[in-house]
Amino acid sequence: xxxxxxxxxxxxxxxxxxxxxxxxxxxxxxxxxxxxxxxxxxxxxxxxxxxxxxxxxxxxxxxxxxxxxxxxxxxxxxxxxxxxxxxxxxxxxxxxxxxxxxxxxxxxxxxxxxxxxxxxxxxxxxxxxxxxxxxxxxxxxxxxxxxxxxxxxxxxxxxxxxxxxxxxxxxxxxxxxxxxxxxxxxxxxxxxxxxxxxxxxxxxxxxxxxxxxxxxxxxxxxxxxxxxxxxxxxxxxxxxxxxxxxxxxxxxxxxxxxxxxxxxxxxxxxxxxxxxxxxxxxxxxxxxxxxxxxxxxxxxxxxxxxxxxxxxxxxxxxxxxxxxxxxxxxxxxxxxxxxxxxxxxxxxxxxxxxxxxxxxxx
Amino acid sequence: xxxxxxxxxxxxxxxxxxxxxxxxxxxxxxxxxxxxxxxxxxxxxxxxxxxxxxxxxxxxxxxxxxxxxxxxxxxxxxxxxxxxxxxxxxxxxxxxxxxxxxxxxxxxxxxxxxxxxxxxxxxxx
Numbered sequence: 001x002x003x004x005x006x007x008x009x010x011x012x013x014x015x016x017x018x019x020x021x022x023x024x025x026x027x028x029x030x031x032x033x034x035x036x037x038x039x040x041x042x043x044x045x046x047x048x049x050x051x052x053x054x055x056x057x058x059x060x061x062x063x064x065x066x067x068x069x070x071x072x073x074x075x076x077x078x079x080x081x082x083x084x085x086x087x088x089x090x091x092x093x094x095x096x097x098x099x100x101x102x103x104x105x106x107x108x109x110x111x112x113x114x115x116x117x118x119x120x121x122x123x124x125x126x127x128x129x130x131x132x133x134x135x136x137x138x139x140x141x142x143x144x145x146x147x148x149x150x151x152x153x154x155x156x157x158x159x160x161x162x163x164x165x166x167x168x169x170x171x172x173x174x175x176x177x178x179x180x181x182x183x184x185x186x187x188x189x190x191x192x193x194x195x196x197x198x199x200x201x202x203x204x205x206x207x208x209x210x211x212x213x214x215x216x217x218x219x220x221x222x223x224x225x226x227x228x229x230x231x232x233x234x235x236x237x238x239x240x241x242x243x244x245x246x247x248x249x250x251x252x253x254x255x256x257x258x259x260x261x262x263x264x265x266x267x268x269x270x271x272x273x274x275x276x277x278x279x280x281x282x283x284x285x286x287x288x289x290x291x292x293x294x295x296x297x298x299x300x301x302x303x304x305x306x307x308x309x310x311x312x313x314x315x316x317x318x319x320x321x322x323x324x325x326x327x328x329x330x331x332x333x334x335x336x337x338x339x340x341x342x343x344x345x346x347x348x349x350x351x352x353x354x355x356x357x358x359x360x361x362x
Numbered sequence: 363x364x365x366x367x368x369x370x371x372x373x374x375x376x377x378x379x380x381x382x383x384x385x386x387x388x389x390x391x392x393x394x395x396x397x398x399x400x401x402x403x404x405x406x407x408x409x410x411x412x413x414x415x416x417x418x419x420x421x422x423x424x425x426x427x428x429x430x431x432x433x434x435x436x437x438x439x440x441x442x443x444x445x446x447x448x449x450x451x452x453x454x455x456x457x458x459x460x461x462x463x464x465x466x467x468x469x470x471x472x473x474x475x476x477x478x479x480x481x482x483x484x485x486x487x
Contacts, residue, residue, distance in 0.1 A: 034421040035396035219422060280443075282399050282419045305398040305421050312398075334401075334417065 045148035074253025142200035147190035229345025
């Protein structure tokens with residue numbers, strides 16, 4: 001029995017092609033189709049229902065210590081209402097999910113976790129809770145992403161909220177009825193708006209009515225994030241990859257050596273890299289990566305066509321000695337080797353807002 | 363006389379005597395969405411019914427195109443690999459993928475004509 005979000009009927013009314021994702025019946029694409037939806041977000045503003053993701057909070061003495069045990073990050077320097085991307089690790093140092101951590105007060109954190117990992121994450125966190133930490137699962141809250149260079153204007157015109165001074169990876173909220181974070185999964189400026197389920201339809205309808213806004217499905221969400229080199233959990237990272245192998249050393253706090261699995265996060269022998277096809281064709285997840293002696297050196301963990309760049313791109317794990325931008329490799333598709341090279345990620349520059357907004361001169 | 367035939371997998375054939383121009387139907391094009399790559403088999407290849415003759419890749423997925431009949435590939439539409447939009451022009455124009463010299467016409471009897479294919483689309487909708 002598949003689950004559905006509070007916006008399910010809105011997707012059906014918009015004529016979405018629905019499909020199963022992480023146990024939810026979700027919109028894969030709408031009328032524009034994947035490619036046009038993708039390009040629409042790069043040029044205008046896209047609206048995404050990401051309510052399938054899990055929203056939880058941890059409040060009380062020891063909450064920061066708990067998160068520094070569950071993740072390799074250091075949160076001591078994270079400001080109030082600032083947001084950090086991180087990963088949950090298991091005893092082996094493998095990644096059991098990636099997540100966004102918002103610090104709402106000292107020892108108070110709001111987490112957004114993946115839909116497919118929700119149940120296991122919650123069990124894992126509860127198993128590690130200490131008595132003074134209050135755990136809340138906001139399972140009756142929706143999450144709506146608004147992504148694109150005009151997102152700030154849309155929010156001002158439609159919701160009457162001026163977010164021009166809100167830095168990237170920061171939170172705005174009012175009355176505990178709407179939480180807006182400046183971040184996303186597309187590389188564009190934009191927001192994720194958290195509202196209770198009973199108010200979600202109203203917010204969605206207001207945003208979708210704006211002339212620059214189109215609804216965007218999960219298929220374009222995937223191609224947009226791939227262009228940015230962002231990880232998709234269960235594909236580019238999983239319990240068999242460590243943060244170092246995943247090239248996520250930047251989420252690791254210099255002084256956090258005591259997180260779960262830390263002693264097993266060793267110098268990696270393989271690494272997640274970007275891959276750009278220079279020959280014709282499309283390589284998808286599972287395609288073999290080969291060296292110039294035609295030996296298998298890895299597999300694509302993600303792959304597809306980049307509508308913005310008009311080439312095929314992907315990610316995969318390969319031995320460290322090949323993990324240098326420009327290295328010539330091949331991806332094997334249906335028995336044919338297509339020329340490719342290791343590429344820097346993101347594949348195109350992100351256009352997210354600056355982390356610190358310089359006040360306007362008056 | 364030339365005629366059109368269709369398969370349940372949404373391949374279409376334009377048959378002129380013993381030559382079949384093979385492509386995919388408008389329904390298949392719709393289902394695939396924006397195309398990004400087309401790979402064709404080689405001229406001279408002998409294929410049995412059900413052998414792969416082309417792969418059509420869209421942003422979403424890769425779709426193999428199988429030959430509905432046995433024969434030899436006598437021509438491939440190289441122009442379409444550079445201009446993917448041609449596929450919408452129809453298999454009797456420049457939207458075909460490969461041309462096949464039919465060696466065994468018996469399988470043609472199993473294929474649908476336009477009216478039957480239209481009914482089939484209604485059924486699966």
